Amino acid sequence: MGQPTHAQNWWRSAVIYQVYVRSFADGDGDGTGDLAGVRAKLPYLAELGVDALWFNPWYLSPMKDGGYDVADYRVIDPAFGTLAEAEKLIAEAKELGIRTLVDIVPNHVSDQHPWFRAALAGGPERELFHFRPGRGEHGELPPNDWPSQFAGSTEPVWTRLPDGTWYLHLFTPEQPDLNWAHPAVRQEHEEILRFWFERGVAGVRIDSAALLAKDPDLPDFVEGRDPHPYVDRDELHDIYRSWRTVADAYDGIFVGEVWLPDTERFARYLRPDELHTAFNFSFLSCPWDAGRLRTSIDETLAEHAPVGAPATWVLCNHDVTRTVTRYGRADTGFDFATKAFGTPTDLALGTRRARAGALLSLALPGAVYLYQGEELGLPEAEIPRDRIQDPMHFRSGGTDPGRDGCRVPLPWTADAPYAGFGGEPWLPQPSGWSAYAADLQAADPGSMLSLYRAALTIRPEFGDGPLTWLPAPEGVLAFARPGKEGRLLCVVNLADTPADLPAHSRLLLGSGPLDPQGRLPKDTAVWLRG
Known part of the structure; x- marks a missing residue:
């Protein structure tokens, strides 16, 4: 078998733009971003010079966690559009040379998913989830003491039903965890992959990729115990080998969200018959410090080398503080545990560093992910407490500002209502937001947008x-x-x-x-x- 062609190998050095649909562009004026809005902005994305778009979940969802609570993978949420529109978007982007990646959330589904509703009604679908009796004299205590996956949350990962049984949810109660030991769960997800590959997507981003498999005994969590009861279990690799067989049939690729401190364990996910790439969180969370950045770069390249996988470089995404804000603070790293209201920020300093950070990340070997608005130099917005929607804020007891500050709808046109986003946005845009509008920046050779356009024009030379x-x-x-x-x-x-x-x-x-x-x-x- 010969070497892959450049087209087949596109993902090894691609620039992939993350689209958080709800906040990208509003095509119908209802205040929520949608697929019509994205389709209208495809020329902008082509001019920016990106190779692919990664869409956060756009499926039918009650939106209890920004769409990561999926009720049906084969239906587009009506707030965003229709399946036919998604197919048009994928095709129109492809005509412009832009590929599409979708987001799959295999650890859990929405509590409105047909499987879970049937499980609550006492059907055999209960086997597809983790239902257990409680502990204590009357079953009043949760089955185990696992911590929530929401940083700073002290709420339990078990919810008790009226019949006395409990069900597991590592995230919100509206996101029950699936039982990946059940063959029907595996079969359904492989069919979901085929469904989207058939519609022309080039790849899949896998949410919380290291959490799917659970110790069947669901034992209490003990710090340092190996193996962990639900993180990075060996059973995961068989799941992803099966997925890889599906992807290979369509020349599709995977990028995993894998947060692991052990570099050798991390690299296992990138073996040639598993995932193609995984997000690089050490670089994303690294402070603006030469020694720390060099170490992160060296370690990243070293951990990818044995399996021949390309690194990915990420400065921000829909979950973390925006780069210009983070780099303008005394603590320039990122840690969910340190997020706080009212943190002093020097935006001029942060913007200067973010511009330099852009050239650094874009010059490194591998793929780069850009989060929407990063190319505009958008800062983190501080959302009024009465407008915050992110469950991370509420599950922290109100101490964590949550992730809405990096999800504020984009400014497109400086002199249009709501900075050209569309209708009144679902999250409020801060005063002065129009100063970051894409139309202003396109006309300014010194703007962040002009810097990114120039960099992405040159980058293929690397x-x-x-x-x-x-x-x-x-x-x-x-x-x-x-x-x-x-x-x-x-x-x-x-x-x-x-x-x-x-x-x-x-x-x-x-x-x-x-x-x-x-x-x-x-x-x-x-x-x-x-």
């Missing part, structure tokens, strides 16, 4: 060759990549003083201007031709 670190002063990251027309260099200055540039023939792109002496200022990055 190819997918190796990275070589170059000698550099403390606080400066400098590396070379083999380009299509000679060596390309990326230099990022995280030190407090300007840095001399290495020898080069041409400056290709900078996140900001050089100083009058031709040196690289702090919190600035450049791409050079060697």
